[in-house]
Structures are given as structure tokens and as C-alpha cells.
Amino acid sequence: MTKMELGLVGDAELVEELSVLTTQTARMRARMADIMAELERRRCAKPVHPRARR
DSSP: OOHHHHHHSOHHHHHHHHHHHHHHHHHHHHHHHHHHHHHHHHHHHSOOOGGGOO
16 A cells, blocks of 8 residues: 555544554564574484594
């Protein structure tokens, strides 16, 4: 939505759009946290090769 379009939309519609975006943001953050936790779990689960230690 452009700035010009925002001026044409009523308050209720703007609040609804903000609510939708806030919900989407929260879901994306939760998903990112899940993915990061899974990557960390996998990283910690990998066996350490003896040659890699120095």
C-alpha cells in the first residue's frame, strides 16, 4: 500500500491492516526462532572429527 493509498483508507481498515501485519511478524519471528534452534541442535549433534581438533 502506497502513502497515497493510505490517505484514502479509513481508520478501521488501517487498524485491521496493522493487526494483520503484527500477527504475520510475530509468526515470522517464531518461525525464525524455531529454525535457528533446529540449526543449533544440528550443529551440536554433529560429531567432531579428531583431525579438526588442534
